[in-house]
Amino acid sequence: xxxxxxxxxxxxxxxxxxxxxxxxxxxxxxxxxxxxxxxxxxxxxxxxxxxxxxxxxxxxxxxxxxxxxxxxxxxxxxxxxxxxxxxxxxxxxxxxxxxxxxxxxxxxxxxxxxxxxxxxxxxxxxxxxxxxxxxxxxxxxxxxxxxxxxxxxxxxxxxxxxxxxxxxxxxxxxxxxxxxxxxxxxxxxxxxxxxxxxxxxxxxxxxxxxxxxxxxxxxxxxxxxxxxxxxxxxxxxxxxxxxxxxxxxxxxxxxxxxxxxxxxxxxxxxxxxxxxxxxxxxxxxxxxxxxxxxxxxxxxxxxxxxxxxxxxxxxxxxxxxxxxxxxxxxxxxxxxxxxxxxxxxxxxxxxxxxxxxxxxxxxxxxxxxxxxxxxxxxxxxxxxxxxxxxxxxxxxxxxxxxxxxxxxxxxxxxxxxxxxxxxxxxxxxxxxxxxxxxxxxxxxxxxxxxxxxxxx
Numbered sequence: 053x054x055x056x057x058x059x060x061x062x063x064x065x066x067x068x069x070x071x072x073x074x075x076x077x078x079x080x081x082x083x084x085x086x087x088x089x090x091x092x093x094x095x096x097x098x099x100x101x102x103x104x105x106x107x108x109x110x111x112x113x114x115x116x117x118x119x120x121x122x123x124x125x126x127x128x129x130x131x132x133x134x135x136x137x138x139x140x141x142x143x144x145x146x147x148x149x150x151x152x153x154x155x156x157x158x159x160x161x162x163x164x165x166x167x168x169x170x171x172x173x174x175x176x177x178x179x180x181x182x183x184x185x186x187x188x189x190x191x192x193x194x195x196x197x198x199x200x201x202x203x204x205x206x207x208x209x210x211x212x213x214x215x216x217x218x219x220x221x222x223x224x225x226x227x228x229x230x231x232x233x234x235x236x237x238x239x240x241x242x243x244x245x246x247x248x249x250x251x252x253x254x255x256x257x258x259x260x261x262x263x264x265x266x267x268x269x270x271x272x273x274x275x276x277x278x279x280x281x282x283x284x285x286x287x288x289x290x291x292x293x294x295x296x297x298x299x300x301x302x303x304x305x306x307x308x309x310x311x312x313x314x315x316x317x318x319x320x321x322x323x324x325x326x327x328x329x330x331x332x333x334x335x336x337x338x339x340x341x342x343x344x345x346x347x348x349x350x351x352x353x354x355x356x357x358x359x360x361x362x363x364x365x366x367x368x369x370x371x372x373x374x375x376x377x378x379x380x381x382x383x384x385x386x387x388x389x390x391x392x393x394x395x396x397x398x399x400x401x402x403x404x405x406x407x408x409x410x411x412x413x414x415x416x417x418x419x420x421x422x423x424x425x426x427x428x429x430x431x432x433x434x435x436x437x438x439x440x441x442x443x444x445x446x447x448x449x450x451x452x453x454x455x456x457x458x459x460x461x462x463x464x465x466x467x468x469x470x471x472x473x474x475x476x477x478x479x480x481x482x483x484x485x486x487x488x489x490x491x492x493x494x495x496x497x498x499x500x501x502x503x504x505x506x507x508x
Contacts, residue, residue, distance in 0.1 A: 061254055063436035112167060112179045115146055116159055120175055130417060131173065131399035132157065133321065135303075152320060153209070153226065173399075192217065197233040198291030203343020203507070214365075216447030218255065218297060221342035225318035228296035228447045229505050230354075230361045234291040246284045247353065255357035256363075256376055257487050261471050263352045264462040269470040270334030270349055271460060279348055286508040287357075294507035295350065295358060298437040298449050299324045300336065301502075306403075306415055316340060318505075320438035321400065323415065325502045326455045330470040333458040350506045352461035355473055358451065366445040384481025387452025388435055388443055391480040393426035400439040405432035405478055430480045433499075452486040453477055455502035461489070476500045 119140040123132045134157045140148035147162035156170040160329045171177045193213050202208065205222030215226045217229035238252045240246040251258060265276035289295055301322025302314035316325065316336045328336070334349050341347035350358070358377045368375040369385075378385060396402065400418045405411070407429055424433045438449040445451070456472035461473050475484025478500065484490070 082277040108165065109167065109179060112146075112161060112165065113169065113179075115141065115144065116169055116171055116177055117175065119144060120171055137171070140394045151220075162433075192219075195291075198229075198231045199237060200229045200292060200294075201290055201345075203345045205343050210447060214429070215364075218447050219294070223342055225339075225340060225342065226297040226320075227318070228297045229292055229294055230358050230362070231292045231365070232287050232357050234288070237288040240288065243281050243284050246288050250284075250287070250353050250357060254353070254360040257356040257359045257380070259487075259489055261352055261461045261463050261489055266462040266469040269330045269460060269462065270458075275462070279346065280351060281506050282346055283348075283351060283354065283506070290508075293354065293357075294345075295354070295448065296340075296506075297303075297447060298322070298334075299455055299502050299504050300340070301325060301437040318437075320436075320449075322437045323401065324434070324437055324455050325452075326434065326500050328458075328501060328503065330458045330472075333501075334460070337503060340505050341507070345507050347505045347507050349458055349503055350401075352459055352471070354506050355459055355461075358448070362445050362448070362451075362486075378486075380485055380487040382482040383452035383475065383485040386443055386445060387481055387486065388424075388433070388440065388450060388454040388477050389452075389475060389476065389481040389484070390431045390478055391423055391426050391482070392453070394440055394442055395423045396435065396439055398422070399492075401436035402439070403434045404430050405434065407432065434477050451504075453481065453484075455500055456490065458501060458503045459489075463467035463489070472501055 113285070116137075119137055120132055123140050124130075127136075134150040136146060136151045137157055137159065141148045141159070149160045149162075151158050153170070156172045159169045159171065161167050161169075169177055169179050179452070182209075192202055192208055193211055193212060194200070197214070198376075200217050200219075202219060203221055206219045207220070209220050209226070210216060210218035213231065218226060219229075220226050230262055232250070233255070237246050237249045241251045247263075263280065265271065265273055267273070271279060278344055296318040298318050298320060300316050301324045302316060303319075303322050304314040306323040314325070316339060319339065324341055325333070325336070329487070330349070337349045339347075352369065363375045363379060366375065368378055373381075378398045383389070386497075396418045396421045401415050401417055402422075402424075403415045404413045406413055412434060425431045435450075437456060438444075440449075443450055443453065451457075451474055453475050454477055455475045457474045458472050460469065461471040462469050471489050473489050474486050475481065475488055
């Protein structure tokens with residue numbers, strides 16, 4: 053009897069162990085199913101995260117829209133700038149940065165979001181990654197002939213050599229890379245050898261002015277050869293240099309006397325500096341240095357190299373004339389001159405020159421459907437920086453016309469030693485082409501004279 057009881061106990065223990073194992077297996081299966089339900093592509097947690105992300109995106113878009121409409125209301129219906137939108141969003145408690153990209157305002161939210169949006173002039177908001185907004189690229193192109201450098205803190209906004217490589221420095225100033233093929237200076241080592249090689253390369257754009265120091269034209273007597281050597285060696289090492297994408301301007305109120313107190317920027321939509329002496333312009337240019345690089349006014353050879361670069365790479369109508377014609381003989385077709393007519397987009401700024409009083413009128417916002425005339429009493433119109441797309445080549449705006457630009461060149465006139473180049477909005481493109489030089493003493497009237505720096 054006792055033996056049967058022991059067998060029965062053993063049998064019950066066996067059944068209990070089997071049941072336990074089965075229970076554990078069933079629990080594991082159920083756990084697996086539950087985890088999958090929570091975490092797979094269409095799982096509960098994934099859907100919850102997606103829902104939260106969509107909610108966050110919706111809230112961020114709503115915040116942009118409210119800020120945009122708020123600025124519109126403050127401006128009484130006029131356009132919205134990136135700076136205004138950024139300030140409005142920050143005032144509403146959002147950690148954002150805004151900038152203008154391809155005619156839209158790009159808004160980047162800080163951590164932990166890091167999402168990027170764009171809003172167009174109609175208030176339509178899209179998120180980056182949809183193909184409608186392309187954030188700045190991070191890499192610069194490099195070939196056997198050119199290797200653009202990236203200053204510390206700068207970002208790349210255009211990395212296609214065929215379009216004109218463009219960067220934005222840590223101060224939001226924009227620069228365009230001028231390619232000078234390394235093969236041009238490959239056999240040169242000394243400064244004189246490099247200089248002569250560059251002169252020969254861009255010889256079509258040389259005149260009787262020279263890269264020679266002269267008191268009052270910006271740099272000191274000892275500083276001039278030091279900066280000139282630095283510039284030459286940088287061009288040889290990198291196969292090029294940067295120049296300002298736009299003429300230097302300021303968002304402060306425009307002035308009508310010799311002045312260099314306004315904050316200088318190389319950004320679109322600013323009032324161009326148009327009343328500075330060469331020495332004032334050089335001081336401002338040096339202040340635009342960024343990322344451990346040197347900034348000065350362009351030396352004469354650099355201006356020549358810019359024109360050579362545009363000749364080789366610009367989009368020119370050569371059915372009637374060759375490319376150099378539009379640089380040396382008549383630049384009316386791509387510059388703001390008195391004899392050129394073109395539409396100016398709404399939201400830019402303009403001021404009409406009074407030919408009878410020899411003075412610039414008040415600045416105004418460009419109305420809709422405005423076309424600058426090429427004749428009559430209102431043909432001379434000074435424009436804000438980067439106002440007209442057709443007045444640019446390879447991402448460089450207003451190299452021809454708008455305002456004269458000071459260079460570090462010595463003229464052959466002892467009374468007027470300092471040179472300016474590129475022409476201005478009062479003259480004709482046939483008289484003051486992009487290659488034409490003029491000289492103005494620092495002691496004489498410097499009205500309508502601005503500048504564009506180089507970075508090397």
